[in-house]
Amino acid sequence: MRKHGIFYLLVFCLGVMVPSSVFAAPFLGGPVVYQPLPRPGEKVSLGGEQYFTYGFVKQPKLGSAIMKVEIFTRGGKRDTTFVVKGRADMPSMRGAHSSGDTEFSLSAKGVYLLPVQLAMPGDWEIRFTFMQAGKPVYRGSYRFDL
Numbered sequence: 001m002r003k004h005g006i007f008y009l010l011v012f013c014l015g016v017m018v019p020s021s022v023f024a025a026p027f028l029g030g031p032v033v034y035q036p037l038p039r040p041g042e043k044v045s046l047g048g049e050q051y052f053t054y055g056f057v058k059q060p061k062l063g064s065a066i067m068k069v070e071i072f073t074r075g076g077k078r079d080t081t082f083v084v085k086g087r088a089d090m091p092s093m094r095g096a097h098s099s100g101d102t103e104f105s106l107s108a109k110g111v112y113l114l115p116v117q118l119a120m121p122g123d124w125e126i127r128f129t130f131m132q133a134g135k136p137v138y139r140g141s142y143r144f145d146l
Contacts, residue, residue, distance in 0.1 A: 034127050034141035046130055046138050049074050050082075054128070060146060062118055067126060069104060069112040078110040083131040088116045091125050091143065101129070121146050 037044060040055030050071055057066040067086060071079045084104040090097050097119045104112035118124060123145055130138040 032139060034139045037128070037140040037142045040142070044138075044140065046071070046082075048137075050079050052130070054142065057113075060116075060118055060144070062121070062146070065116050065118055067104075067114045067116050069114075069128070070110075071112070071130075080106055080110045081132060082112075082137070084112045084114075085129040085131070086114045086116070087127045088118075089125055089127075090120075090122055092123050118146055 037054070041053055043051045043053060045051050050073055052069055052071045054067065054069045057068055069084050071082055071084075073079050085101045086099070086104060087101050088097075088099040089095065097117075099117065102114060104114045106112055116126065123143065125141055125143045127141045128139065129136055
């Protein structure tokens with residue numbers, strides 16, 4: 001009788017404590033690819049009639065730095081119809097200093113701005129995701145050493 005009690009207790013515990021991920025639907029998408037970006041300040045096509053430039057407001061150093069993105073039409077008119085997200089991390093220590101996906105703020109002048117916390121010297125990467133109508137249009141990454 002005691003063996004049956006332990007068995008039922010074990011079955012009950014396994015049934016209650018099974019992680020929800022066991023029942024989750026499989027991930028059907030492939031890995032997200034971020035295109036390596038050219039040097040800061042260069043024009044990068046967003047595929048349609050727009051392009052963007054990016055760069056730090058000041059030379060980055062330990063602590064807080066501001067990354068800016070400006071989006072223009074081919075005619076040179078500023079375009080603020082995008083949502084831009086950024087993620088800062090150290091590739092050699094992936095996840096240890098990750099900022100997570102953070103939305104850039106849009107300034108009154110139409111410049112997208114993102115504060116980035118640079119916690120230590122080393123290799124850093126900022127990943128950009130440009131979205132329009134809720135869908136990603138372009139993904140790029142910028143790597144630099146601090």
